[in-house]
Amino acid sequence: MKLINRNCKTRDFHQAKWNEPIIFELHQPGEKGVEPPPVHEEIALAVGDGVSTVPESMQRKSKPALPEIGQAKVLRHYLRLSQETLGSDFNVEIGQGTCTMKYIPKVNEMLIRNPKMMDLHPLQPEGTVQGMLEIYYNLDLCMREISGMDYFSFQPSGGTQALFAMASIVRKYHEQRGEGTQRSEIITTIFSHPSQAATAAVKGYKIITLHPDENGFPDIEKLKAAVSERTAGFVVANPEDTGIFNPKIKEFTKIVHDAGGICYYDQANANGLLGITRAKEAGFDMCFFNLHKTFAAPHMCGGPATGALGVTEALKEYLPVPIVEYKDDKYALKYDLEHSIGKVRAFHGVAQTVLRSYAWIRSLGPAGLKEVAKIAVLNNNYMYHRVLNIKGAGAPYVKGHRLEQVRYSWEQLTKETGITTEDVQLRMTDFGLHYWTSHHPYIVKQPFTLEPTESYSKQDLDEYIAALEQISKEAYENPDIIKNAPHNSTIHKMDEQDFLDNPKKWCITWRSYLKKAKEHQSV
Template identity: 85%
Template sequence: MMEIKKRNFKHNVDFHQAKWNEPIIFELHQKGEKGVEVPPVDEEITQLVGDGISDLPLEMKRKSKAALPEIGQARVLRHYLRLSQETLGSDFNVEIGQGTCTMKYIPKINEFLVRDPKLTELHPLQDESTVQGILEIFYKLDLCMREISGMDCFTFQPSGGTQALYTMASIVRKYHEVRGEGDQRDEIITTIFSHPSQAATAAVKGYKIITLHPDEDGFPDIEKLKAVVSERTAGFVVANPEDTGIFNGKINEFTKVVHDVGGLCYYDQANANGLLGITRAKEAGFDMCFFNLHKTFAAPHMCGGPATGALGVIEDLKEFLPTAIVDYKDDKYYLNDELPHSIGKIRAFHGVAQTVLRAYAWIRALGADGLKEVAKTAVLNNNYMYSKVRKIKGASAPYIKGSRLEQVRYSWEGLTKDTGVTTEDIQRRMTDFGLHYWTSHHPYIVKQPFTLEPTESYSKQDLDEYISALEQISKEAYENPMIVKEAPQQSTIHQLDEQDFLDHPEKWCITWRAYQKKVIHKQKSMSK
């Protein structure tokens, strides 16, 4: 009988990503080619509700047909399958390297739930009596989030974390305006290792931003906070743990300092993977917090959407929430828009129902004990990786020497000094192993950074696979650095000749129309 030898899968050394010289879909257009022909509306329906067009205001009617590509089904299928082969994602590879974006396993049963016609055929303008089921899900997820955070009421209207931060900054402004201190309180305090969206969204609301830098151990400096708070302080916004993975166990001292001068405190918990069932925003002294359902609560990112920033507030701030919130009274669920100081709507309707359902199903499946186990496993995985990565030649983890929570911002500063290989070089080389790798937000306060977060989804074997790839690249950097510097070797594209296009808005072409305007017109002008 033939003996089957077990291969040693330390990492995917044989990986080579598919490469297709695939045009964009507009370039595949063939006039007259059809995919699906929509049948005409039944005459009975037309008589009942009209043709669906005549009642539209003139300014909403197109003067000409939309310039959509005409493509047959088979070619559409080939097009998107080819693009999918050029893409890595959490279902294809060990997605530890997404860093602060928290890529975890999405239970596939939840995908069946959100594709059920009972959900997909709903419309947000239906009468409340016909959508009691999804309103119940919204309301009960609100109750779950209250228990997890200690807050008193949640909205799921924000489209993601940045919009939730904008919403909280808007509530801060409205709160002080109602109290007659809107003009006086014009400063928001944050920290350098919190997400850049915290400062950006407060700045959009017109606030002056004060940024705290860390002490020698990487914690926000409370003495610096005490030096900058005043009667001008509107609020304090922070992530904890910050993007370094360092958790500030004395955060309630920070919130007290801000409260003592009349400011509000709001909490970025986009990633709460290491905190579920362990600590809550309420006990830390926060007035508001948000969670990204598409991170902590196992809903997909989907290339930036559909995301949900679940935003909770204490009772005193409930009246400032965007309308409407889902409430329950007299044995029915309803949309409550009787919020006297509401900041208004942040987006259309009430939130992404599919994401809300996924998160609710995930929480119910795990229960309270399961959520706590998620946090414990995420922290265990992260600290295992932390102990291994620091032993790789050229790698380090700045600041505190003890354990981190669910992620770590590491540094290749030593390797770069020794070999000239940068973190961006390593980022490209990691694609040759079929792995993703994220560096950091700019500016690079941690030199030559890379940020890893294993979450609770990955096994020891998965972690070892990722660590092995980093070890191999470090070895290459010291022995033959050009392998790394010329990477990727086996990916869909190689290095671009011109790498500054992202810094020049005039060169951006994020839509087909923009491409036509900028590139084709430029070519025509050059030919003249």
């Protein structure tokens, strides 16, 4: 009998492996999960057959090619898949870097599963959804207080779409002033999220990127040299993805404003700022928060997410429509904004995500939100000082000046052992832990980015740190253990290293898989 060593902080983990087929491969013709009862005669007389009233142009010519599977098989299928993955409900998920993967209160999950929420439809008459519109409106008021902005839209389906919406507002604002052609440049920083430059580029802007000074702060002298009559706007994350907060941010926004530009704030890294600093006092005209990060709604594999977009009074008329307003003792969707950029998605935000975040904010209150920021910063700085004591690990730029995350470096470890950050990433899965490197390009050499949020305990942090310590020890004493990792995963190293970067090898639907499999067999 093997005794478990409870004094060892690293976990004796092995990923479950079921070799589970794709659900379409479980298809058995004639097998059923549910047998609908026959329609009673009186119901048929009242409503007809349920098909003939559907316009012919909307009727399928053939049944959808859905798998036919019994209930027990469906249950086993999804439970097995859940065991073959990692997530914030399974493991200490501080290795997600800037994505703020934290605990989601399960009571809020119960709220959104209420039939009154599950059955909502965005095309319902306003009179039938007054309660949900009230929640949109009240969350708007909460976000105003948190940020200092004057109005919020919850239409963007995530941070990147909120950034795109803000770049669209910048474009339209200058066009309305007759300066749309002249103001052709957006300024950002190298350690802000890549989506900032990408979304502005999609809107046709030339991107000017500021690099940091020797301490890791955005270089203010470079900003002064960059602004001109061509400056349309300035977009920045603060703190940046290094975890370094720019204390001179108000000077930055003033410089851009003096040049006639608009300043917009990527607040995806806001977990350490709640109740402490606000976009308004920093001089920003717009900002966004990821509800699915800072405000405790799940990522859910990239969606459904919500980028809460806030603007000052001067930019209200440019917001995407509709927004929710309260007038004549009722809540309504307002579409008639004079300079609106239109819609950035079909409807007005993911109701379930909005409800989760509203419930989280209301349960904490102002003091609780500030406590979130304090604990997030405390957790991060505890981890920061522990990681810097690990052989081979470091963190560039100013020391002891980090907020809610840190971009670390294994540069020394790599020079001394040959072990890279990608090697460490694979080995971490043997401990049941996720680990993120950084955005490309690797400005910080051999990077790894950790973000312990307020929901993790000291014991959680110690478990994660112990795994890093173990890997460092292995790198110096027996690097082959790391080079051959993962050992406890369902999949070891992929044979085709370009798979994720080669669209020709992607199969995002079952139909595309069958097509490509057929093409492969014919070669």
